[in-house]
């Protein structure tokens with residue numbers, strides 16, 4: 178029973194009779210004619226039911242169709258530039274598959290809470306379909322980039338005994354007789370082991386943080402891609418990050434024109450996203466904030482508002498490197514030229530989208546790493562395996578993590594991360 182034709186392929190069927198299956202997106206009547214907008218996930222097409230052309234039964238069926246009813250429709254394809262999608266169907270037959278009850282999400286405006294409560298239905302709307310298609314394209318672009326640049330996929334575990342990004346955002350569980358275990362915050366530590374085995378590796382999957390902050394940039398479950406490379410220093414890491422971001426943005430711009438148009442995205446802003454990206458030190462970024470009148474103390478971490486202010490200075494992502502040691506993770510390598518800072522980089526997206534990448538060169542010296550684990554109050558026993566990577570053929574190495582939903586939000590021009598993932602998880606929401 179699978180469909181033989183889909184709306185996106187109608188351009189190949191002009192003049193032919195085809196049958197399509199899908200759902201009623203919208204309906205308009207004018208006397209003897211009914212205009213049905215069918216959606217099938219690949220696009221939208223106007224189906225014209227003219228009383229004189231069909232049986233009474235078919236015309237009645239068209240009359241009965243309610244919003245989101247499923248149906249099969251047969252008709253001749255014709256070009257119609259004024260219609261949605263550019264084609265129209267002259268209907269000869271129509272069968273109702275299932276009549277929908279009164280659909281709660283009409284084209285009228287709804288509050289965001291109502292929409293998220295009905296996320297399982299909201300995903301059918303034109304805007305959400307466009308966003309989710311962009312997301313899927315971004316995911317493919319990410320995989321294509323690393324697969325074609327000599328990286329091997331290396332999947333880290335989701336259940337882990339140790340913290341990677343601080344202990345304050347861990348989701349905890351009881352793990353049989355072994356005590357506490359956690360949902361992974363980042364696969365990085367495991368990727369480091371992969372890099373020392375395979376050279377260049379990446380992971381791409383869901384990561385979890387018990388974020389207590391209710392911001393538009395935080396989810397408790399989000400997807401992250403994490404490349405890790407042996408024999409890369411911080412500059413090499415930044416070179417890779419900018420090439421990668423340029424590739425993802427330019428690919429989506431090229432392949433998702435229709436979706437970006439539906440989202441009313443100003444694509445001229447995305448066309449700018451070309452290498453080289455500006456690179457400034459943390460200290461220089463602090464100067465920018467001070468010039469803008471922010472009372473900012475060297476040594477503090479940037480907040481969301483600070484990132485927005487810094488990001489606004491540039492028309493492409495800005496790479497901020499060399500952060501104060503105190504505000505960054507234990508595994509980051511100290512700058513040999515200035516031990517107050519670590520060889521970290523954050524990439525801040527323009528237009529107020531904030532940090533999309535966090536990365537660094539890793540501490541490859543066993544004694545310094547041991548000291549950092551102690552300084553951070555982390556239990557050394559859990560990190561013995563990780564310390565082995567410094568005991569057995571340690572090399573300079575680097576990597577970064579890019580947040581998928583933040584990247585999709587930026588590319589689509591969304592206000593909040595919750596629209597960038599099919600079913601968002603946030604501190605106050607774990608349904609539907």
Ligand code: 4AD
Nearest residue numbers: 363365395396399403533534535536576577578580
């Ligand atoms: O900067 P973060 O915490 O870096 C790491 O996890 C490193 N271990 C990555 C690495 O070097 N392999 O997180 C990386 C990115 C952020 O820049 C952001 O885009 C995203 O992950 N991110 C979140 N996205 C949505 N919701 C959250 N709560 C996020 N926390 C981080």
Ligand code: MG
Nearest residue numbers: 523532534535
């Ligand atoms: Mg970060």
